Amino acid sequence: EDQASRFTATAVVFEMKGEGKDAEKEPEPKVAEDKKIKPPRTFAGDLGISLELIHNGIVTKEVRLVNRALRNISWQRRRMGVADLLKMVKLVLKNTPYKERLVGMLEGQQQSEDVEMAPPPLPNGVAAPSSHSPSPFPFHEHHFDIIMPECEIYLGILVVTHFVDKKLTQKAVSGADLVVSRAKSYNRRSLDPLTARAYFCLSRAYELDGRLSEIREDLMAAYRTASLHHDLVGQATQLNLLLRNYLAYNLYEMALKLVSKTTFPENLRSSAQYARYLFYIGRIKAVQLEYSDAHGKLTTAIRKAPQGPKTARGFRLAATKMAIVVELLMGDIPDRSTFNQDELKKSLSAYEAIVQAVRTGDLHSFKNVMDSNEDLFKRDGTLFLIRRLQSNVIKAGLRLINLSYSRISLADVAMKLGLDSAADAEGIVGKAILDGVIEASIDHDKQYVQSKANTDVYASDEPLKAFHKRVYFCLQLHNDAVKAMQYPDEKTDDAEEAEIRRQREKEILAQAGEEEGGDDMDFF
Structure with a gap:
């Protein structure tokens, strides 16, 4: 046989x-309501x-x-x-x-578990209760x-x-x-x-x-072996593990060099591994000051991650935190719906406070949030990026001051921004004017800032940039959807029954789901 x-x-x-x-011989007993x-x-x-x-x-x-x-x-x-x-x-x-x-x-x-769960000793003459019967083992x-x-x-x-x-x-x-x-x-x-x-x-x-650094050479050898064997799953897994290994020790230059010398397998159907790869690339781009590219990679990683409320929650949380910080560094404010997700709302409270401080330009509030949540930001790997946001907070505060006052003294600017002196405010305002953050001029003799008339934003190229960004996102989403479409290898027989055709479609969908790479994203 x-x-x-x-x-x-x-x-x-x-x-x-x-x-x-x-x-077949013995009929099954009927259960109430004819349900098995x-x-x-x-x-x-x-x-x-x-x-x-x-x-x-x-x-x-x-x-x-x-x-x-x-x-x-x-x-x-x-x-x-x-x-x-x-x-x-x-x-x-x-x-x-x-x-x-x-x-x-x-x-x-x-x-060890038996010792920890041992029952307390019983008094003399009392019989010990019978142990629970073992679970059936067929x-x-x-x-x-x-x-x-x-x-x-x-x-x-x-x-x-x-x-x-x-x-x-x-x-x-x-x-x-x-x-x-x-x-x-x-x-x-x-x-x-x-x-x-x-x-x-x-x-x-x-x-x-x-001891993550101890296996770096083994992971590199495994990646080379997977590449030689054309093992797509092995290549994707080892590449992600190497990137995670480098980023765990802040070796961003080595991670960038690895990315430049390798390519992610294109024919791999596992969106879980691809989402993890995009997340690591987004972190590297953020450190390299390429915020726009980093934000695109992070948002794509969030979209490609499993969307179940209890599936890959740790990964989506880490990617969302990084995307929020990168979006702030770009000068944008994250959408409020980002913080209203039920499964992530509590974990994003500290980042919501950072967003509020940046939006209002409150430097005091920003420093307080940083000091109270420094350990959290350090664990998340976003502390060094959040420290870069101090200039964004000052710029946001200057914009609000520029819109609210036609003329204001440098001493009042320093007080509102939480700066040490009027001299510091003078340098910061001058840099903001030079960078085009605000439209104003400084009277150095009388120590005040004179705001210029606000220009109509609709007369500038800002609406064009915003419209282009939205259209580009829609086109990219359409291209991704087209690439994800599946086509039959051969023409369907017209005489085939509809039930058999539906069964084949279910098997194809099940096969696509089974090749997602397993549940390893829950380990994140």
Whole structure:
């Protein structure tokens, strides 16, 4: 018998409906309202389905099945416990040093959890309550007679993900090193998406342990290998990990050099990896004072990120914070709707206060917000950009003064802007006049500023610039939509039934969703 069919027939026997002839003979009992009760989704059952998907994907050479299994990690990581995970590792993997190390790490965590959750001692004569019955575990060893290397790496990724979620950084680092070395020991192109996810877990584990710089050479070597093997997923993942590695240590020059010498894979369908790449490029451009280009990259990254309220929230929050600061540096004020998003409103309160200070030109308020939220801005990596906003605050204040007063003394300007002296105000006002920020003149003898008559903004080229910006955005959105369209490879048969055609369209949409790159954006 073919081994593949044997695995497929037995891997997830507990989830399949109506197996064998017995299911056809015995009618299912009717439930109230003629509705079938759907069995609850369990971690063990879902993991069995994922292993079957990986097996079938390798046998049929369908990479989308492997991608679907990787997407299941998002559900599994929220429900897997160390006990069930340990059972699966013992049951599925063969007796190898790889299995022994994974089992040892999981058993160590299980013992520590048992000690922490041990019940208090009972008085003499009182019987201890019976322990809770174990959750049903519908697997036996014969279900996994054939295990491919891809299934080994998948289980290792689950173990590392579990350690990362539990903040066990030392075990996460050890487990990630083990999984990556195991994946590198095989020479199989079918392992490429799993190897890319393993490297992502490796980078995340080292980042949490504060040793991100130690794996920089390994990431560079992995990127070269992925390029030589034409591994698009590996190239995109390793490139993003390298950029994140450089930016974590403020090595913007090295990151810029890497971007100039590499190209992001064009044929990659994972919008998650592309969104992350655009975010890193936007950060680099912002440091290089290319604010317009940086803002475009950041807004595109936000649009391409998953839009679910609980999906990739950390990524969208980080990109939104950076986009707000860059937009302020451009001289624009972010739209109020940016701060009214329910899932981001609370986290953006400090940035909303910065926007209010810049809009009103209140230098005192700006400094107070910076001092009270300095630690937050430092963690977000926006502190050095926010410090550049001081000149924007002064310019905004000068514009308001220029509109409100036809003549005002330099001493009053210094008082309103929070400057130390009238001499400082004189220099700043002179620079603003020279840059075209305000239309005014300075009387140095009498120490006052004389505002000129305000020109009609509609007579200038400002409406043209604003209209051009909006039209360019609409055209760019149209081009992106056209590029994202999918066309059939061959002409549809006119005699094909509508139901079959609709089923094929659903499969195409599902395939496009499965190739989004998994749930790794939740790690951000």
